[in-house]
Amino acid sequence: MTERHDRPGFPLIKIGLFILWMTLFSMLLGRDYFIETIDTREAAALERAERTVFQGIYFKDNKIGYVENQFLPEGEQIVLRQKAHMQLNISAQTHVIDLDMEATLDSGNRLQTFTFTFSSPFYRMAAAGQVDGNTVSYTLETGSSTIQDSMVLAKPPLLATTRRAYLLIQGIESGEKRRIPWFDPISLTAKESILEYRGKEQVLIHGRIFNLHRFNENFSGARVSSWLDDEGNVVKEESPAGFVFLKEPEFKAKQIDSESTELLSSVAVQIVGEMIDLGSTTVAHYRLSLPDDHQFILNHGRQQFTDGLLIVTLETIPETSTDEQVPLGFEKYLAATPYIQADAENIIAKSTELTSGATTSLEKVKMLADWVHNALEKRPVIGIPDAVTTLNNLRGDCNEHASLFAALSRAAGVPTQIAVGVVYHKEAFYYHAWNEVYLAGQWVSLDTTTNQFPADLSHLRFTGGGLQEQALIGSLLGSLKIEPLPNKQ
Structure with a gap:
């Protein structure tokens, strides 16, 4: 390498892409693994109530993709299936991203197993993992390498979905905070977040005003806000990076804009x-x-x-x-x-x-x-x-x-x-x-x-x-x- 202080003329590629990816997919794949004690039977029943939920994914007011969540009861377990499709504008080129995930939860919403596949231009990934007590073990395949690892959490991880009525059932008071260890299957890392309930507020969504419960969550230093209706459905989620998830009917969620804001320069x-x-x-x-x-x-x-x-x-x-x-x-x-x-x-x-x-x-x-x-x-x-x-x-x-x-x-x-x-x-x-x-x-x-x-x-x-x-x-x-x-x- 030549010792030099100038920069060549090719476009600089930034870690902003990786950070945006981490932020976006932490929102996608149930990042809230709540450790607080809850009435698990009541929570599980609430999670089963709505079998299929769609969310539109927005970036700077442009629709860039959608998520489909399916909740399928199988005996004493719940199978969560999630599909996400996105079209990201990166350096004026469209990158198509697809993710498929399946997770098995026990009757108390505790994560048992998970598999997911992820594809983007120049990258393919498949992962599978299981939980044994407090330990999460996983295998990651990229086509070129196989990575095996495990990590120990403070307590067995619970998986939150787009239905979080158990937060409201617990009678949480405005201003109350909870510290929550969790495992992120997308980045394959163990982290800790702080959840704070901010009470109810009026939120304008697609020209309509909703009276929703607001929660602020701090994970890895990044702040994500979530708004729930009285039944515990997640109606809106928003990150500081500019990503917004909105609960929508299927036809609307799948209407992706033909043009969108370039990601890297916007942050x-x-x-x-x-x-x-x-x-x-x-x-x-x-x-x-x-x-x-x-x-x-x-x-x-x-x-x-x-x-x-x-x-x-x-x-x-x-x-x-x-x-x-x-x-x-x-x-x-x-x-x-x-x-x-x-x-x-x-x-x-x-x-x-x-x-x-x-x-x-x-x-x-x-x-x-x-x-x-x-x-x-x-x-x-x-x-x-x-x-x-x-x-x-x-x-x-x-x-x-x-x-x-x-x-x-x-x-x-x-x-x-x-x-x-x-x-x-x-x-x-x-x-x-x-x-x-x-x-x-x-x-x-x-x-x-x-x-x-x-x-x-x-x-x-x-x-x-x-x-x-x-x-x-x-x-x-x-x-x-x-x-x-x-x-x-």
Whole structure:
């Protein structure tokens, strides 16, 4: 990789696509696994009352798809079948998305098993899972890789559907909050949300006024509002990213608009004031406005953050020796994960091939970064990024670049992690992912999508790690403000 601070002319692909995907499908697939004690027999009866429910999916007032939910009682169990169809405008191209899910619930609405398939351009996925007590185990197939994993929740997960009358039956009071652990089968991560009842309010939907119960839910830092009628039916759901789900009759739900708003640019962060000249300085200052309850650690590596002021200092790439030691406690930055498969045979073989002749960590990093940047076709891919699938397909956006480089670099013995934040592009900041490598006692940023080592001063890191940590960036949608400040003379 050439050490450079300019950005090539191809369109920048952003993690905003991944974050929007996570937000949208967390809304799609029963993300509320309520742990509060409820009258399970009464709740199950309520869930069975309405067998088929349709929802229209809107983005910025354009209909982009629909969801069909079927509730089928089978003895003491309920089978939930869900189909979703969407047409997403991404970089002025229509991406058709289809999802099919089936979940088995016991008489108390506790999740027992689930299967789902997901398809989008350039990506196919199938998953199956089961619950044993508090443990959720699953297998994910992408056609190129098989991922098996499990996680332990605080309590057995319950699955909420579009009928949530049990929330009202419990006599919840306005302002009351509940903390809820849950498992998301779409992102395959365990999370925690906070649900707050806000009382009844009038809501205008399709020209009609409804008097509905409002619930606000905070999951992974992102806020979703839901409105229920007196019978507990979900009439409307809305996320800060601009997605809205409305309960509609089948004929209306399936009427998709021929044109819709482009997704990525619509959630880009517009700057306050003017952008600094990145090529004329090695230090950048930004004034940030963040959610009050944010969980981000911005003091990391080259960044310093105090009282809303972020200072970013461009790194000097250090020389490394042939006998560089990995610090104690850094083993996790070399370890394989379900999506950064540093121990996969083809990953190890490719890493070994590409770093043949390298004698230092720095040489390995440059060889691997160069290859990832040049080998991957720059295309938006809607799906869960993993290194093995990306190596086989050789296409993707920033998420695929970052996952593949992390796996190859870890396989070569270089501590590596994925950084997530924003980057400046075409007069706005876009959500983005890149890498950090540990060289000669310091973390150094590296972006294989834009071919920058170190990454330029517009790469603002908010978090790092795996899918669960990356999903936190969703809390910034609609709330992050960035003001570049002139450098002090």
